[in-house]
Amino acid sequence: MTGVRVLVGTRKGAFILSSDGMRRDWDVTGPLFGGWEIYHVKGSSADTNRLYASQTSGWSGQVIQRSDDGGKTWEPVGNKFSYDGTPGTHQWYDGTPHPWEFARVWHLEPSLHDPDTLYAGVEDAGLFKSVDGGQTWLELPALRSHESGPSWQPGAGGMCLHTIIQDPANPARIFTAISAAGAFRSDDAGQTWQPINRGLRSQGIPDEDAEVGHCVHHVAMHPARPSVLYMQKHWDVMRSDDAGDSWREISGNLPSDFGFPIDVHAHEPDTVYVVPITSDSLHYPPDGKLRVYRSRTGGNDWEPLTEGLPQRDCYVNVYRDAMAVDALDDCGIYFGTTGGQVYGSADAGDTWAPIVRDLPAVLSVEVQTLS
Amino acid sequence: MIRVVLPSHLRRLASISGEVKLAITGAVTQCSVLDALEARYPMLRGTIRDQDSKRRRAFIRFFACEEDLSHEPPDAPLPAAVAAGTEPYLIVGAMAGG
Numbered sequence: 001m002t003g004v005r006v007l008v009g010t011r012k013g014a015f016i017l018s019s020d021g022m023r024r025d026w027d028v029t030g031p032l033f034g035g036w037e038i039y040h041v042k043g044s045s046a047d048t049n050r051l052y053a054s055q056t057s058g059w060s061g062q063v064i065q066r067s068d069d070g071g072k073t074w075e076p077v078g079n080k081f082s083y084d085g086t087p088g089t090h091q092w093y094d095g096t097p098h099p100w101e102f103a104r105v106w107h108l109e110p111s112l113h114d115p116d117t118l119y120a121g122v123e124d125a126g127l128f129k130s131v132d133g134g135q136t137w138l139e140l141p142a143l144r145s146h147e148s149g150p151s152w153q154p155g156a157g158g159m160c161l162h163t164i165i166q167d168p169a170n171p172a173r174i175f176t177a178i179s180a181a182g183a184f185r186s187d188d189a190g191q192t193w194q195p196i197n198r199g200l201r202s203q204g205i206p207d208e209d210a211e212v213g214h215c216v217h218h219v220a221m222h223p224a225r226p227s228v229l230y231m232q233k234h235w236d237v238m239r240s241d242d243a244g245d246s247w248r249e250i251s252g253n254l255p256s257d258f259g260f261p262i263d264v265h266a267h268e269p270d271t272v273y274v275v276p277i278t279s280d281s282l283h284y285p286p287d288g289k290l291r292v293y294r295s296r297t298g299g300n301d302w303e304p305l306t307e308g309l310p311q312r313d314c315y316v317n318v319y320r321d322a323m324a325v326d327a328l329d330d331c332g333i334y335f336g337t338t339g340g341q342v343y344g345s346a347d348a349g350d351t352w353a354p355i356v357r358d359l360p361a362v363l364s365v366e367v368q369t370l371s
Numbered sequence: 372m373i374r375v376v377l378p379s380h381l382r383r384l385a386s387i388s389g390e391v392k393l394a395i396t397g398a399v400t401q402c403s404v405l406d407a408l409e410a411r412y413p414m415l416r417g418t419i420r421d422q423d424s425k426r427r428r429a430f431i432r433f434f435a436c437e438e439d440l441s442h443e444p445p446d447a448p449l450p451a452a453v454a455a456g457t458e459p460y461l462i463v464g465a466m467a468g469g
Contacts, residue, residue: 035380058430059380059431059464059465060380061418061428063384063417063418076384076414079416080417080422
């Protein structure tokens, strides 16, 4: 029997939404870790019973939770994230040097092959790795100590490493993205890194096409075509056909090219989804209409998907990690809003329905496809 | 036995109901109480004080005998009533909204 498990992180706890392959009727479990901010929950593709959650609060800091039974029970594992060596400084909002300080884990990315191995992207930007199921963490320091590191500045949400993508065809290749430094690639399993931002232009920085300093909001890849990357930047939707060596804009006919999430259809590498947001100061959809936009041509030509989504008086946002796709034959797509709704579509976005309407503000959405 | 009261979110994290009772050998101080607490409940490491510097997290406070002891040195003796177990040592999440 097939099914899906939607893992939702919110401002006040985590929720697990479960359904069979029809994706019409849903069981809702939660809140788990009530009262804590759950930045991200993600399952291992090597063992769907293995889940990890990033649990954090302003009072008590960072906790990492692990489940070995698909989310029925959880145990806290290691939460010590110490930067390698003397961390040095990056730039603060006012341009002054600011010591690197760990704040929280934004993103957890389990290995494609080993449920005990996973990466953590943290604020202040750094990449950590655990090979013992989250019990202990070591930094991969080459990224943070890249020669451009002292010039990195935080975005409005903090200087976070929010995107980690593993190349399924090349285990040594890892992509990361940092707000507001840009995208980086390693071809040697994290030992060295290079910025991959050629072609990005950002009007909010002194040198519009600088090598680093771009506020990349999210990056997505289809596993069958790992050299093609899609990016939602602060402004602009971008595409690379050479693993990030160069980028070109594919915003095309979008009503706004500002936004946060971007994702790719599970079976169609040229089908891409974004959620346009009005602007950097107006973090809600244009015209009060919540519209997912889909391109079936790898960008530039976009169609609004509106059936089942509110088309008036809607002023929610959708955060960068709050959209995901399942891998069932009819690809399902899901996203969560700052208004606490989680919407799902079982037909690749043609029609939508709310799975839940009144959760705390949604920070992240991930999906596991179960068989 | 030293009596320690944790805020509800930390009791849930560590699956604790009610007070924690700790046996302390030697001086009863903030540091020795937290050392004993974290030894029994390792999941609390890092949630009350930094794991490296041992500095109190900014929004955590320590109260006892109707006094705010948050700014006392970590190795300062706690009040005799706490050491005797007649008064609890309160670990409190500061009122900070949210």
